[in-house]
Amino acid sequence: MKETSSDSNEPATELDVIPNTSSETKDVVAPTSNVHSGPKSFEATGKTNMKDVDQPTNGDTLHGLDASEGTNDQDEDSIKSTEAILDGYKAEANEDQGHHETSPPDSLEDERLEKPELDRFMASCQKGDLNTVEELISNDTIKATEAFSDGITGLHWAAINNHLPVVRFLCENVTSKADPNAAGGELRATPLHWACRNGLVYVVDYLLQHANADVSLRDAQSYNALHLAVHSSNIMLIIYLVYNYCGNSQSRGEGLYIDEPDAFDRTPLCWASYQGDILTVNLLLKFGADVKKRDKTLFIPLHWAFMKGYKSVLKALVNAGSDIFAKNDQGKNSFDVAKDMNCYSLWMKVLQETGRDPKHGWELKKQIIDPKHGKLVTFLAPYLFLALIFNVCSFHNGLFLPKLLAGISIFVGSIFLISKIVIPTYLIDDNAVAKSPLLAGIFSGTLFWCVVVWIFKILPKLFFHNFFENLILGGVAWACAWSFFKAMFMNPGVVPVPTDNHVVLEDIKELVKSRRFDSEHFCVYSFIRKPLRSRYSNDRKALIAKFDHYCPWTYNEVGVRNHKVFMIFIYTLNLAVLLFLQLSLELFENGRKKSGYESDEEDNSCPILSNDLCEGYKNHHFHFNLLFFCLFNYIWLLFLCLSQTFQILKGLTTWEFTRLTSRHTRLPDSVTFGSTPSNHKRPDVCLCAKLVGLDQFLITAKVAVLSLFNSSSVEQHQPLRSLDLPTDYGYKTNFLDFWFLGEIEWRNLFFLPIEGEGNLNRQLTDYYRLWEYPSKGPLEV
16 A cells, blocks of 8 residues: 555656745846747758757746656646746847847947936836836826837836836826837837746736737737747746637637747747647647647647657657658658657657557557456456465475575566556556556455455354454455445545636636636646645546545545545554454464474474464465465554554645655744645655555654654754644544544544545535635634
């Protein structure tokens, strides 16, 4: 039972950014033409590398980049909608084509000297000095529409530097209102273009919704707002524009075409593919972007995706129907481009993972085994090879080493055959074994053979002698099996996705209005508003309410709907192992007494085993091996029970607890939980420790021990009890909230959630729409 925070369950993207408020925004210079120049075509030599391609924008700042391909371990901090993505701006502006000007021309300097008040006004707009701007406008010293010969207005500067109060004043003051569609600078761009280029959602929203900016206008390079938003790689801004102005979801008369070409016929999808921006690629594909659109060099988005060579982007385009044999103006298809970009092996891996058959012209493979049957074979295979291993390892009869090697060979060979032949029929992934039903099959197979041994070996000999133990074990085994399959097949709490984009649009508008339109509150993978305590599952491709962890031993996520049955499963499993151990020892003791075994006989002694276990080792090797395997797993199972119980009493999920303890070397004084799908990869924790939940137990034990001390005696960590956890309402309330559904009555103890309902602070809460936490009483704070 892998009890982790689902480190293996997330899209391989990196979205970490540095929060930046309007008062902290770095002043920037005006964009120059080379900043927005499109990717160059392949040169006549046919060779292409990154030096041959202009960098369109500062796109790597908020990319959905999966820098470590083949792994799904990643962490994503909130993408704040108010950020100006400005680092490296000047360097980019002078990167190619011999543009080196960073200072204005002499004529503009002369203008500034001639018009000091206008220069002061521009500087104030650039710095966000609202008082000075108000003074100059109100005294009629400066008109809001005034500009130097470059045409750049104060609204341009306020917009690009994310000074929303200044933007609002310039557009709303009664003395002199700014023109939101004024074109300025070398690119003849509007303030909206400047804001879009830097991914400033709230400035863009104001200009469009309150200042009547024209979203369809283009700059001198034929880029409109959507092109520039894609250049910024701020997925929040792109989501805002697409849902508001593309397709059937547009809310105003003028809209945007999802495949709008620029001057070189490159669509937003071409740009997103070039930048390796998987989040934007997925969004554009969701809204019907055409993967077969060609630019003037006959490149399709797939060709541009090789510029950065991210596997996730290539897979998304292939799965969306890209023509892998489409040729550019140099007669090169995707295979040739991949070779030119030194990512041919990656391209082969992408084609393999998308089910292409190299022996039949890269057509989709025809599966010999149906995927459902493949999963069933994977699940049932351990029933067979576990029995073979337990039966082969009869070490007391001699040939210890050959039998041990035979058992290991059966196990390793079975896993190898399943992973190479069966699993690829339904799953191709770098970590396919952990994401398949194999581990669930190992557990259920172990449980099956335990029940078989109990029915055919233990019951006939100990039914009357240990009647109550057998009765309890029978009930516990049934409850364990029921809860296991329930936890395995039950919907963990998938947050439903509205079929009407207008519903999502209303949520976006509400979040923008409340200044919470960021990845903490809106899922950038499923494109829906994100409830608190939820997390996106890459395996299920869905947002899970009250996400706890992904458990490969149940082949399912654990969330709001199946967490209770999961806890019943692990509690009953703990009790079943102990009862099975007791009855097995009783059986071995009876066998020892009947066989006349004497412990002082040297031939019958076992150096490291008790007399009863020695009897099982010699005369019941299948039963003994099965018991030993159960006891081995019981160690981490006990850790799991302790960790889960501790977290329930603290009102935390595994994901929240792991995130809380991993984000800080010193736990903060106050903690609030968002729902960002994030988890830093921790290479120091091995996969085995994660699979058995040891990492979770160690974290729990560490924090529990530290909580016993005062913060003065433990300087590096603040005790957990001193944290203001928003979901911690006291041990008693947390415990009752977890087990009861609705009012605290015995009959409600046995109810399971039908949708996303669950108790929080003794209030029945819909976790699918949990936007705020219930307030705490005086004694709970």
